[in-house]
Amino acid sequence: MRKDTKNSSVNTKHPILSVAPMIDWTDRHCRYFHRLLTPNALLYTEMITTGAILNGNHDRLLGFSPEEHPVALQLGGSDPADLATCAKIGEDYGYDHINLNCGCPSDRVQKGKFGACLMAEPQLVADCIGAMRATVSIPVTVKCRIGIDDSDDYPFLENFIKTVSSTGCDTFIIHARKAWLKGLSPKENREIPPLRYDIAATIKKNFPQLTLILNGGLTTLAQVTENIGYFDGIMIGREAYQNPYFLTALEHHFFNIPQPDRMDICHAMVDYIARQDGSIHSVTRHMLGLFNGLRGARHFRQVLSTDTHTPDIVAKDIMEKALSYFEPGHSDN
Numbered sequence: 001m002r003k004d005t006k007n008s009s010v011n012t013k014h015p016i017l018s019v020a021p022m023i024d025w026t027d028r029h030c031r032y033f034h035r036l037l038t039p040n041a042l043l044y045t046e047m048i049t050t051g052a053i054l055n056g057n058h059d060r061l062l063g064f065s066p067e068e069h070p071v072a073l074q075l076g077g078s079d080p081a082d083l084a085t086c087a088k089i090g091e092d093y094g095y096d097h098i099n100l101n102c103g104c105p106s107d108r109v110q111k112g113k114f115g116a117c118l119m120a121e122p123q124l125v126a127d128c129i130g131a132m133r134a135t136v137s138i139p140v141t142v143k144c145r146i147g148i149d150d151s152d153d154y155p156f157l158e159n160f161i162k163t164v165s166s167t168g169c170d171t172f173i174i175h176a177r178k179a180w181l182k183g184l185s186p187k188e189n190r191e192i193p194p195l196r197y198d199i200a201a202t203i204k205k206n207f208p209q210l211t212l213i214l215n216g217g218l219t220t221l222a223q224v225t226e227n228i229g230y231f232d233g234i235m236i237g238r239e240a241y242q243n244p245y246f247l248t249a250l251e252h253h254f255f256n257i258p259q260p261d262r263m264d265i266c267h268a269m270v271d272y273i274a275r276q277d278g279s280i281h282s283v284t285r286h287m288l289g290l291f292n293g294l295r296g297a298r299h300f301r302q303v304l305s306t307d308t309h310t311p312d313i314v315a316k317d318i319m320e321k322a323l324s325y326f327e328p329g330h331s332d333n
């Protein structure tokens with residue numbers, strides 16, 4: 001992007017860091033693990049639908065550890081009254097932000113009339129945000145794409161942001177590619193439509209009072225530092241999950257936090273597992289990428305993903321075995 005459009009209203013020294021909401025990935029165990037790597041990032045839940053919250057077990061769906069704060073609860077829904085009820089339930093559970101999903105393109109989500117298809121109905125989104133903001137006192141934010149289907153030009157996004165921000169919503173996370181609602185799977189919709197950081201940056205330029213968080217395709221520190229001047233913060237999705245130690249590089253660069261020892265993180269996770277009722281695997285599955293790029297990473301992944309299914313196995317023993325490959329003199333990889 002051209003340097004002269006960089007925005008003087010953004011805080012490039014201490015940008016807002018966040019780890020994206022990711023279904024099946026960013027559950028409470030994953031967030032606990034990520035928090036050990038990134039003290040400053042805002043962490044997100046997976047998208048939870050209003051239907052699930054209204055009909056389901058709240059502790060199972062919404063429970064989390066105090067160490068995870070700050071955490072944003074991402075809701076999927078399009079009924080203002082239901083969203084307001086769920087936002088209040090989330091606030092009472094201790095969540096720090098409520099976020100509305102306006103970016104997910106899956107068929108299931110479209111059938112429920114929420115996610116990315118809501119970008120075609122900015123007034124409905126405004127009504128949803130208005131109803132939530134009237135009910136809770138924590139921030140209510142929106143995560144969206146730059147467009148959907150053939151509605152992918154700047155005026156389309158500008159109209160969406162203008163309409164929704166008229167409710168007082170002042171924070172938007174923009175996944176800087178459009179979504180095709182028909183024909184592409186959710187995975188393809190995260191890869192095929194081209195990234196357009198310039199469109200997201202133009203929104204920040206034209207709405208300087210809004211807090212704009214850039215999301216999509218950010219995988220290196222160089223990329224983040226190159227783009228940070230145009231936005232108030234960044235949201236990292238897949239790279240945070242697949243290569244979680246990347247989060248420590250961001251912390252070090254922006255907040256001068258020393259990068260922790262990966263072994264210490266593993267030992268802290270063993271202590272955490274000892275306090276949980278569920279399976280060891282439900283926690284360790286989120287840690288597989290911790291040693292990515294290092295000799296021994298493959299064995300670490302293997303031990304954590306296979307041995308954890310053995311009955312009566314103890315987390316401490318598995319971790320010792322997984323980490324033994326990093327001991328000096330171990331040459332196997």
Ligand SMILES: Cc1cc2nc3c(=O)[nH]c(=O)nc-3n(C[C@H](O)[C@H](O)[C@H](O)COP(=O)(O)O)c2cc1C
Nearest residue numbers: 020021022023046047101175216217218236237238
């Ligand atoms: C497995 C997976 C699940 C996802 N689930 C959600 C979700 O629940 N809500 C949401 O807004 N986005 C979801 N996303 C999209 C991410 O939040 C993010 O916008 C996208 O991956 C682009 O960021 P990245 O390139 O940094 O990964 C998901 C992505 C992945 C890979």
